[in-house]
Amino acid sequence: MPHPTLSPATDADLEVMRAQLGRPMRGVVGVTARCVCGNPTVVATEPRLPDGTPFPTFYYLTHPGATAAMSALEAGQVMREFSDLLDEDAEVASAYRAAHEAYLSDREVYGDVTEIEGISAGGMPTRVKCLHALAGHALAAGPGVNPIGDLALARGDWSPLRCTCAEPRETQ
Template sequence: MKPESWPQEPATVTEADAAAVSAQLGRPIRGAHAVAWRCPCGQPAVIETEPRLPDGSPFPTTYYLTCPKAASAIGRLEGGGVMKDMNERLATDEDLAAQHRRSHDDYLARRAKLGDVPEIAGVSAGGMPDRVKCLHALVGHALAAGPGVDPCGDEAIEMLPEWWKHSSCASEQEAGE
């Protein structure tokens, strides 16, 4: 079920956001450029990450899904064979394959605005442009870009339950409150 607040304008990562994401990931946040999408519960859920981390490592995953509840729900989709079905459709549906390639191009264009990292030139995320390898990456891109940009990400979002309905993406204890 798609969230009502989709897409959103990227927002500066605050100290509270960094603490919440660190709690969500179980490690310090790295290379965050912006909160690309905030969950309806109020917590950051997709972080727009710099293409080069502070330690100098190239990082191709521009849209990093941090919400553990969404990630868990996406894992269930992956475990249920959704990626296999999407890959079969990509192999036979020329329109879907063309949309998926355009999504790859969009991803690369968005990352290029953050910086040029030759080591990851042409590399997007989630298996693009030819397959679906990671729904987490495609959903992160779809939430950041908005409907109609990442067809497989959009489709996965439509399949997800309302993960934000019953509690925050980072519990009070995890968020240090």
Template sequence: MEENTAAVPQESRQPSAHDLEVLSRQLGRPVRDVVEIPARCVCGNPLVAATAPRLSNGTPFPTTFYLTHPVITSAVSRLEAGGLMNEMNERLTADDELAGAYRGAHEAYLQARNEIAHRSGTGAVPEIDGISAGGMPTRVKCLHVLVGHSLAAGPGVNPLGDQALDSITEWWTKDRCYCDGAWDTAGEAPSRDLSRHGPQGLPEIVGRPAPVRKSKTESESGKEGTA
């Protein structure tokens, strides 16, 4: 079986402050609750972030492997726009062997998440028991999730993630670095989180506390004292 040079050994998965800064720049927002870097570029930059199954604000988070590299995410978006997910869903209904392998990928995802929960100290998250991501085990709803899983787990685990990786070689391959110019490296890393999970800063990177979102009442009160 072909070696996946993007997947990294366990001892290299601990995220450094530099990794977290790069992830924040790749995503354009502060990353939250990243506990491992399961796949890296040949240059060492993160390709995939592993997120704790329960965020620090208490929210259950089933998407363990989050694809972060802008070149790969853009390439996968092209596949989605081209209708590859529809084709995959049709194959899942017609090909029992593929459907079985995809169910196996679902089980592997759950096992990997449980292992990460144990290593990170998160513990069990019963709210998402049996729930993986990306549409598994019966549908394809997000190719980015499947590609993130394939990069983290290595080839032969998620057949549709592997197929998607094979389909983006025009834009990205695991044996080359595509990081130069792929994200903004000037100035401070993003420190304001506008995502649905609420604000979370990276004090060790940007040198200031996480921003606090004001309530509507507080905001209106502040406006009254300004010109």
């Protein structure tokens, strides 16, 4: 499976992400998904941050509308429903394990960090722990790669096809 396309993060991207998160980004590899207006939605992060900290969350959701939608789903106990789905549907569970392997393969390109070896994000491959990470992976990799990320995006009240940014900018 090919790795998702990264676009280099420009100074403008880094400033937008700083505003989105309320802090500067660390260890940015590139932007893997963008809002229709061009603002970053998902950033890829080095598996070892510049200060030496291991960082397993390669795909990091930055878009405020997307993060709010995932937070609302988590508050509504959807993660339990999705975890039950993994237990009940062998096809979904198999696809989720494959998503875990794809995530590890994508991150491995940017460094091998023994402290996080075999650890992806969001609870993969056996449980659902963080919809933000799973939605970030689904947005970066595209539909059909992460079934739980896809379900979370479909269930949330945010869409990557509609700009909700406070300050849209031209698509690059």
